[in-house]
Amino acid sequence: MIVSRSRVLRALVAGVATLAVGLVSVPPAEAEPGAGPGGAAGPTATARARVAADVLMSSYEPVKAWFPSSWWNSAVALQTIGDYMERTGDRRYLPQLDNTFEKAKGVFPAGYLSGDPLLGNFTSRAIDDSEWWALTWIQTYDLTKNPKYLAMAVTIAEYVEDYWDNTCGGGVWWDAERTYKNAVTNGLWIRLTAELHNRIPGDRHWLGRAQQGWNWFVGSGMINADGLVNDGLKTGTCQSNNETVWTYNQGLAIGAGLELWRATRNPELLTTVRRLADSAIGARGLVSNGILTESCDVLGKVCDDNQKQFKGIFMRYWMDLTDTTHNRRYTAFQTRQAATVWDNDRDAAGRLGLRWSGAASPTDPNVFDWRTQASALSALIADVPAQPPVRSLSASMSPAQPVVLSASGSATHVKLVARLQATAPAGQRIKAEVRASGPSGWTVSPRQATVTLYPKGNAVPAQAEVELDVTIPGGTADGRYPITVSATSGPLLSFTTQAEILVARTVNFDTGTAAELPWLWDAGGSQSHGPQNRFADGNAYFVYRFPFPSGTTAASTTLTIDNEYHVEVSGDGRRWTTVARETRHIHGGENKAVRTFDLTPHLGPDKAAYVRVSDSFPEEGWGGRVTHVSAAFTS
Known part of the structure; x- marks a missing residue:
C-alpha cells in the first residue's frame, strides 16, 4: 500500500511545477515605510536580520x-x-x-x-x-x-x-524502538502533514492524517489545565507525564493548528490556537518580565545543545500566528522579543546569545554559539514586515584585530574594513554617507566617505567596502576600545556598526569566552560549548593570530590541549609548519597537557604569528581541543 501511494504522490509532486562585529542599530529620523506594527521600521528590521543571518551562516560547514x-x-x-x-x-x-x-x-x-x-x-x-x-x-x-x-x-x-499506531489511542512514536509518545513528534507530524496537503493539488490522504493527528493530540492530555503543553505521555498509563513545558512544544502546537486551519478553515482550530498562545504569554506561561524564557536559561541553570534552539522554534510559529490573526497583543509580544534580542543579547562579535534578556553574571555568563544564533535570529525575522521593504541598508565590520603593545610607547596601526549591504529595485542607486570615529586621541582615516551602491532587487544585496586605517597612540592603556562606523542614505536609511579593538600587553585567555574572540583569527568551523572549550572535529580547524610588537625578537605560545590534535604555525596565515601531532587515538582527553611552542622561527615580517589547531584523524571526529591559551614575547 505504501509503495502505490508513493507513486501517486510523486506523480502529484512532479506536476507541481560575513562576520559582523558589535552591530548596533541607529533609530531612523522618521518612520520608515514598511514598518511592522510597533516594531523596528521595516528597513531596519530587515538589516538587523541580514547581519544576524550572515553571522549564523559563518558557522555553516x-x-x-x-x-x-x-x-x-x-x-x-x-x-x-x-x-x-x-x-x-x-x-x-x-x-x-x-x-x-x-x-x-x-x-x-x-x-x-x-x-x-x-x-x-x-x-x-x-x-x-x-x-x-x-x-x-x-x-x-x-x-x-x-x-x-x-x-x-x-x-x-x-x-x-x-510509526503511528493505536497505542494510547494513536500518535507517532518518538523513536524507532517505540518507547515514548510525546508532544514534539506529534506537533511536527501535524504541521508536516498539513503542509504537504496545502502544497499537493488534490491531496486527501495527508489532510486526513493531519486531522487525525490533531484530534488525537488535543485529546491526549498533553495540553494541561493551564493551556500549556507538557512533554509527553507516561509509558504504560498513556497519561500526561506533566513534565517540562518547553517553548518549542508550545510553538509547534500553535503552528500545527494554524497550518491545519489553512487547510480546513475550521474556526474551532483558531479558538484552540488562541488558547495556546494566550497561555504561553500569560501569568503562568513561558515569559519572565515579558521576555520568552526557557526553564533552563535562567541564571544558575544550564541549557543543553538541543534546548538552546527551542525558543527560536516557538518564535517561528508565533510569527505565523501574528501574520494570520493580526492580533495587536501577539504582535506587541513579538516586537518586544526582537527588541530585547537586539538591544541586550549581542556580544562584541555580533553573536546572539541564549538569554534574550541578556542576563549574566561572572559565574554564569550568557552563552553564545550558532544554535543560540539561529534561535534568536527567528525573533529578528519575525520583526520583518510580511511585505518586506524594497530598500534597506546595513553595515558591518571586519573582526577587529587585537593589538599587543610594547613598552616603547610607539604608535600602532590597525586596518579595518567597513562593509555595506543594500537592497533597492533595479535601476535605483543608494548613495550612503559613511562616518568613522574612534576614542579620543585616536585617528581613524578616512573619517568620512561617500559610497554608491547599485542594487538589483532584494535577492542579492549590493555590497561596498570602505578600508579604514586606525592609529592607536603609544601609551594607550590596556582595554577594549570601540571604532564606530555609521552609514546613512537620506532620512530613512541608517545603520551603525562597531568593532571593538583590544589593546593588551599580554596574551592570556580561556577559550569559549569573550576574551578569546579578538585573538580568534579564523574559527574554521570549530565549535565551543562554553568556557574552556574549543574543538575542531573532522575538517574543522581554528586559527589564533598574535600580532606581536614590531621590535619582537622572540615569541612563544602555550596551549592547554588534548584529544587528536594537529598544531601548525605560520608567519603569514598561508604557509604552515607542523609543530605537534597526536598519533594515538585519543577520545577522552587523557592526553591533556600544557604544551609550549616556539614561534620565533615562524614570525612574519610584521612580527605576527598564526597558530592553527585541527584534527589529526578527521575521519574519527575527535579533533584537537584547547582550553587555555597564552603567548609571550621579548622585544
Missing part, C-alpha cells in the same frame, strides 16, 4: 554541509535561514540549502553526521529528527518550487507514518 556537531539542530538552523530568505527576499543562501540536500541525503554511519546511523533520505531511528528535515525541505520547496524538495518531504512523511 560546506564540506559536510551542515552546522557542526548537531544533526536535527542543523535542520532547524537551515529552516531558519529559509525563513529569513522567504521573509526578506534575500536568496544568497539557496546554494547552501541545496548543498546540504545533495550531500546529506545518503546513508551515513553513526557518528558522522548524527549519533545515530542515518538510513538515507534524512531518516533515522529518531523520528522527530526526520520530521525536522522534512519541514526544512518543504521550506526550500516554497523558496525554489523545485519538486525534488517536496518529493523528499513526502518520502520522509511516509517513513514517519509507519
Whole structure:
C-alpha cells in the first residue's frame, strides 16, 4: 500500500511545477515605510536580520554541509535561514540549502553526521529528527518550487507514518524502538502533514492524517489545565507525564493548528490556537518580565545543545500566528522579543546569545554559539514586515584585530574594513554617507566617505567596502576600545556598526569566552560549548593570530590541549609548519597537557604569528581541543 501511494504522490509532486562585529542599530529620523506594527521600521528590521543571518551562516560547514556537531539542530538552523530568505527576499543562501540536500541525503554511519546511523533520505531511528528535515525541505520547496524538495518531504512523511499506531489511542512514536509518545513528534507530524496537503493539488490522504493527528493530540492530555503543553505521555498509563513545558512544544502546537486551519478553515482550530498562545504569554506561561524564557536559561541553570534552539522554534510559529490573526497583543509580544534580542543579547562579535534578556553574571555568563544564533535570529525575522521593504541598508565590520603593545610607547596601526549591504529595485542607486570615529586621541582615516551602491532587487544585496586605517597612540592603556562606523542614505536609511579593538600587553585567555574572540583569527568551523572549550572535529580547524610588537625578537605560545590534535604555525596565515601531532587515538582527553611552542622561527615580517589547531584523524571526529591559551614575547 505504501509503495502505490508513493507513486501517486510523486506523480502529484512532479506536476507541481560575513562576520559582523558589535552591530548596533541607529533609530531612523522618521518612520520608515514598511514598518511592522510597533516594531523596528521595516528597513531596519530587515538589516538587523541580514547581519544576524550572515553571522549564523559563518558557522555553516560546506564540506559536510551542515552546522557542526548537531544533526536535527542543523535542520532547524537551515529552516531558519529559509525563513529569513522567504521573509526578506534575500536568496544568497539557496546554494547552501541545496548543498546540504545533495550531500546529506545518503546513508551515513553513526557518528558522522548524527549519533545515530542515518538510513538515507534524512531518516533515522529518531523520528522527530526526520520530521525536522522534512519541514526544512518543504521550506526550500516554497523558496525554489523545485519538486525534488517536496518529493523528499513526502518520502520522509511516509517513513514517519509507519510509526503511528493505536497505542494510547494513536500518535507517532518518538523513536524507532517505540518507547515514548510525546508532544514534539506529534506537533511536527501535524504541521508536516498539513503542509504537504496545502502544497499537493488534490491531496486527501495527508489532510486526513493531519486531522487525525490533531484530534488525537488535543485529546491526549498533553495540553494541561493551564493551556500549556507538557512533554509527553507516561509509558504504560498513556497519561500526561506533566513534565517540562518547553517553548518549542508550545510553538509547534500553535503552528500545527494554524497550518491545519489553512487547510480546513475550521474556526474551532483558531479558538484552540488562541488558547495556546494566550497561555504561553500569560501569568503562568513561558515569559519572565515579558521576555520568552526557557526553564533552563535562567541564571544558575544550564541549557543543553538541543534546548538552546527551542525558543527560536516557538518564535517561528508565533510569527505565523501574528501574520494570520493580526492580533495587536501577539504582535506587541513579538516586537518586544526582537527588541530585547537586539538591544541586550549581542556580544562584541555580533553573536546572539541564549538569554534574550541578556542576563549574566561572572559565574554564569550568557552563552553564545550558532544554535543560540539561529534561535534568536527567528525573533529578528519575525520583526520583518510580511511585505518586506524594497530598500534597506546595513553595515558591518571586519573582526577587529587585537593589538599587543610594547613598552616603547610607539604608535600602532590597525586596518579595518567597513562593509555595506543594500537592497533597492533595479535601476535605483543608494548613495550612503559613511562616518568613522574612534576614542579620543585616536585617528581613524578616512573619517568620512561617500559610497554608491547599485542594487538589483532584494535577492542579492549590493555590497561596498570602505578600508579604514586606525592609529592607536603609544601609551594607550590596556582595554577594549570601540571604532564606530555609521552609514546613512537620506532620512530613512541608517545603520551603525562597531568593532571593538583590544589593546593588551599580554596574551592570556580561556577559550569559549569573550576574551578569546579578538585573538580568534579564523574559527574554521570549530565549535565551543562554553568556557574552556574549543574543538575542531573532522575538517574543522581554528586559527589564533598574535600580532606581536614590531621590535619582537622572540615569541612563544602555550596551549592547554588534548584529544587528536594537529598544531601548525605560520608567519603569514598561508604557509604552515607542523609543530605537534597526536598519533594515538585519543577520545577522552587523557592526553591533556600544557604544551609550549616556539614561534620565533615562524614570525612574519610584521612580527605576527598564526597558530592553527585541527584534527589529526578527521575521519574519527575527535579533533584537537584547547582550553587555555597564552603567548609571550621579548622585544
